[in-house]
Amino acid sequence: MSAQPALRQDESFPRRVVLTPPEVSFAMSIATQRDASKKNRDSRLSRSHTGFGVHFVGAVGEICFRKVHGGKIDLRVLPDGDGHKPDIIVPDGRRIEVKTSTFTGKEVELKFEPNELNQAEYVSLVQVTLPDIGIVFPVWSWSEISSSLVQKDYGHGIRYVFRPQGGQQGGQQ
Secondary structure, three states: OOOOOOOOOOOOOOEEEEOOHHHHHHHHHHHHHHHHOOOOOOOEOOOOOEHHHHHHHHHHHHHHHHHHHOOEEOOOOOOOOOOOOOOEEOOOOOEEEEEEEOOOOOOOOEEEOHHHOOOOOEEEEEEEEOOOEEEEOOOEEHHHHHHHOEEEEOOOOEEEEEOOOOOHHHOEO
């Protein structure tokens, strides 16, 4: 893959996106298919997150990302997961891992588990407010964010964290 510069964060990011009812329905369909393929269906990932809920948030985030950056969502249903490989291929060929957060404040964080580091050459963040709103951040290359990652333990193991500027209050229409 040829080295292409990552999109730069500028005054147009983060950008607020509102999905249409058909787009929310599409996200629901993606989440339903992904959840139905899992071996431990109907399990709770935590007190506040079901497997289906995580898939739905992810699908909403991917659709919001695509509305801003373009590209093709990987719609394959993988029972063992995607191994944190890229979710979307943008028109210029870059493969992007789209991370989502349902945190509603300005201090949103892009969090990676140790096994997620360097799985995709590029990453982005979408801050999701269910069922239909996303704050879409720019695309960063690993080389841009790797030196800014800090380790944090939220009580369930070490996470590597990048804190972009912006958040719910910073989204542009």
